[in-house]
Amino acid sequence: MSERMGIEELISSAAASAEASARRAPSRLKSRIYSRLVREQAANGPLLSLSDTKTSGGALCIFEELVSVAPVGDAVKAKNCCRICHARVVAERIERAPIYWPHCPYVRFQNR
Amino acid sequence: MGRELTPAVPSVHERDQALADAVGRKDRKASAEFVQEHADSVYAYVLARLRPNAVDVEDVTQEVFLAAWRCIGDYRGSSSLKAWLFGIARHKVEDYYRAKVRSSDLEEADAIAGAGLQLDSALDERRLRERSLAVLDRLPEQYRLLLKWRYWEQRETAGIAVALGRTPKAVERMLARARERFRREWEGAS
Numbered sequence: 001m002s003e004r005m006g007i008e009e010l011i012s013s014a015a016a017s018a019e020a021s022a023r024r025a026p027s028r029l030k031s032r033i034y035s036r037l038v039r040e041q042a043a044n045g046p047l048l049s050l051s052d053t054k055t056s057g058g059a060l061c062i063f064e065e066l067v068s069v070a071p072v073g074d075a076v077k078a079k080n081c082c083r084i085c086h087a088r089v090v091a092e093r094i095e096r097a098p099i100y101w102p103h104c105p106y107v108r109f110q111n112r
Numbered sequence: 113m114g115r116e117l118t119p120a121v122p123s124v125h126e127r128d129q130a131l132a133d134a135v136g137r138k139d140r141k142a143s144a145e146f147v148q149e150h151a152d153s154v155y156a157y158v159l160a161r162l163r164p165n166a167v168d169v170e171d172v173t174q175e176v177f178l179a180a181w182r183c184i185g186d187y188r189g190s191s192s193l194k195a196w197l198f199g200i201a202r203h204k205v206e207d208y209y210r211a212k213v214r215s216s217d218l219e220e221a222d223a224i225a226g227a228g229l230q231l232d233s234a235l236d237e238r239r240l241r242e243r244s245l246a247v248l249d250r251l252p253e254q255y256r257l258l259l260k261w262r263y264w265e266q267r268e269t270a271g272i273a274v275a276l277g278r279t280p281k282a283v284e285r286m287l288a289r290a291r292e293r294f295r296r297e298w299e300g301a302s
Binding site: 010011013018019037038040042053082 | 134137138139140141142143144146147148151152154155156157159160161163170173174177178181182237238240241242244245248259260263264291294295298
């Protein structure tokens with residue numbers, strides 16, 4: 001490394017250091033992004049119903065399973081159950097949230 | 113979760129296309145997969161450019177995903193989903209640079225010809241980069257963002273001038289002021 005260096009060169013070189021020191025996204029942020037994404041999807045018409053989600057390979061959490069087999073119409077099955085679930089509320093606020101439901105997206109977002 | 117999106121072993125882009133299609137169908141599990149798979153890399157990209165402003169990093173990262181959802185139908189699988197998302201992230205970061213630098217009252221200075229820095233020969237390349245980054249982090253936001261816009265994104269002065277609604281000469285002078293501030297911070301830290 002030369003003992004004298006242009007400022008432009010030094011500034012440019014810092015980019016590599018910034019990329020190298022990058023961290024994983026906080027789980028709170030992933031949770032908030034997912035919640036907002038699904039909220040936007042739901043605002044423009046129904047979500048894919050839970051039955052169709054399951055048919056196309058999506059594993060449902062216990063809460064979603066209950067809704068999917070309940071004697072309710074497709075309109076209810078297409079609603080975003082996570083809106084009223086405590087796992088979402090906790091995951092959006094606490095890093096490494098103490099939630100452990102199988103197949104819950106908010107559990108998967110946790111950086112454990 | 114290991115969810116199979118296609119039955120055979122797909123190429124990277126076929127799998128990405130299947131994921132994008134599923135997100136477009138408002139499949140909530142696919143949407144979770146989309147966030148889980150790409151949030152770390154998009155966050156890292158935005159963080160490197162907006163640091164140390166952590167709140168804005170999170171907001172811009174979220175905007176990238178929402179913008180991606182709004183135009184997910186445009187994804188054709190000709191590049192990886194990650195590369196496509198990075199394209200959106202680049203635009204969002206540039207919007208951020210433009211808004212922050214435009215709204216600031218950045219002083220101009222005459223260009224300083226051939227300005228260089230005396231370096232401590234004991235510093236290896238890695239430490240030099242780290243120190244440069246630390247100095248950048250300490251600069252006032254408008255200087256920091258302008259320097260990154262020019263030297264990290266490799267944007268020509270003329271392009272920045274158009275984005276800011278200024279003349280290229282004015283942007284050159286703003287850059288001169290920002291470099292001068294960087295030099296003073298560097299020397300102050302020595």
